[in-house]
Amino acid sequence: MEHDIPEELLSPYNPHDTEETTYDRWRASGYFHPETQIEHGTLPPDAPSFSMVLPPPNVTGVLHDGHALTITIEDIMIRYKRMRGYRALWIPGTDHAAIATQSKVEKQLDKEGVKKQDIGREKFLEKVQAFALESQSTIQNQIRRMGASVDWEREAFTLDEKRQRAVYTAFKRMFDDGLIYRGHRIVNWDPKGRTTVSDDEVEHEEGSATLYTFRYSPDFPIPVATTRLETKVGDTAVAVHPEDERYRQYIGQEFDVSFCGVDLHIKIVGDEAVDPAFGTGAVGVTPAHSQTDWEIAERHNLQMVQVIDERARMMVQDERLAEKKTGEAREVIADWLRDNNLLENEETVEHNISKAQRSGGVIEPLPKIQWFIDVNKEFTLPRSNLTGISGGETVTLKGLMRAAVESGDIRFIPERFTKNYFNWINNLRDWCISRQIWYGHRIPVWYRGEEISVDTQPPKGGGWEQDPDTLDTWFSSGLWTFSTLGWPDETDDLKIYHPTSMLETGHDILFFWIARMVLMSTYHLGEVPFKTVYLHGMVRDAKGEKMSKSKGNAIDPIEEIEKFGTDALRMALIVGNTPGTDLSLSENKIKAYKHFANKIWNATRFVISNVDTDNLKEKPSLTEADRTRLDEFQQFSKTVTKELDAYHLHIASEKLYDYFWHTFADGIIEERKEILNGTDETAKASAQWLLYHILHESIILLHPFMPFITETIWSLLPTTPTDDLLMVRSWPVE
């Protein structure tokens, strides 16, 4: 009983033969765009929606396995929901990643011996734009290769025109509500990138430093300890604990000293922030170069003297120090102290060095005028869909961010990240949103003399000058769930798809992005940006090391796709990978799923070549054994469905693998070989029907995980109508 089997099935499965064309077929169908499905009648107009945004990759380069993981998880969810009959929307896009992109282009120009100042803002931005466009097309291609069923018609960029309008509108509203203000503060200054960065963009690295204990002058009553001697020329006070018996008597006294050629006026103040047990129990207060000291200075009305400039060089008159780098100045002062017998102790201590995440520059706290978002200011929320908060209520941004999660409106997977989120909120200070770089959304504020105009459009009339700074890139990504749906217009998309159903990303950007989206969405829309947050772990190499470009161990997923096929890579990223836990990815694992793909391919060939298509038209009466196997399969489908509904992709995928290989292929097929070759026609018909049925249904269940091979097989199955697409087939379990 030989049957014609499609020629394609005769050779081993080769992903490269079909992946490209399969993706083209999906895209040509228009079904990535849910509205097309409605037009074609494959989806009722009133179907419930399931929506997601793809975390927009930075336009700084190519995607790595972390992106591949994100895309895979999200594509599985969206394909599953689409097959379950949801109006499934997944929006792709890219992020301009202001600082990162700008510095990348600057580096390129550097190699050509060009400085950005030489060519000017406009020319420079053109170059960045060109670079961004190129990256975008690379990224688009990679997203496509992963098999992502994203709606390309809705593709967005954080710096395109529509998003610019959203950003400017958001800025203006927050400004009008008094939530955005311009203030003089100690900011995290990155001397390398020449810009401020937010608290979250600062990374701490352990290092050792010398802790110097000294007196400002021989007759100064209190010794102080510091690791940053060079800032001491900017001291205006010494703070001690108000209850400290050793120093109480001096509180209120003032001293004039000449310190390494600089005249200082030092006042002794009592402040609770001082730990009497640390160092000498006294702090030299440098209001201009330390956040803590700034706060002490505010409490005691102290003077502020800036002694370090934006290039991290000394800005004092004394010739020994002037223009010196901070490190050099430190040595000069140490020598001076030694020479004058003022240095009482030197010891090596461990402490944290703060560095800018993007540029690696050592952070220099500096006083600057910047734009901030006030997270503690009370305002009236006009409308609210948030549980526990009603429209018209007085709230703060911090309060909104907390409430959105406390109420259960937003749920984290895994749950433990809820605690991290609250910790972050509790420590949250005002968010510095202005950056001194050129690439990004320029701040929508215009000045003319004393006048200031904050609007979405430049003010009419001449003489206005726009603020030269740009916005923190996370300001625009914070709007992403709704700026991609047409906000600030009240679009149908917003009504249908927002709040989005799920947000999936790496846990490393919980604070940067997730929290900012919650802030922006609860404020601007009075609703959460998403209901479920699924956080995956970091993808590490086979040795368990974090993949990074700088280490050179980052693998371009495209290379893995070339070697093993997309479906294999997807399975390797999913099976056994629990949410929130880091994943070590080895080639061996990917290879294993390449074998699996081939197994599916060959099982299909066997079934098709052993089944008489006529026997499939109606279900024959099944033998006892076949009925048992059918029940078993139905039970299995239900389990897979249950796991998917619970977001247990790692379990669902493993079960599919295990069932298909060890139950279906090793068991069911093997047991029936004799029957198929035998003479018992009843048993044969039963076996044929069962084999075909389980294969057919398994291909459907496997589709979200391994979309390419399953779609290809689907097109080769004898029962598939011409041009039918598996991707919009309905899921076999209700």
Next chain:
RNA sequence: GGGCGGUUAGCUCAGUUGGCUAGAGCGCAUCCUUGACGUGGAUGAGGCCAUAGGUUCAAGUCCUAUACCGCCCACCA
């Protein structure tokens, strides 16, 4: 200093509300196979589930300590 994870077979990791005679992949050993597939099949070796207490009829799973490893946060000058 605060918080959060991890510790299960040689390696990488699953184990959902406590029921496990503890699993998978890779690796390893032995054997088999000329028609779905050697990218295969069969069998097998290999684990006091970090340690010590506790709760329970029952604990890898819950509780309390301890030890290592990792991550995040924090103004300790």
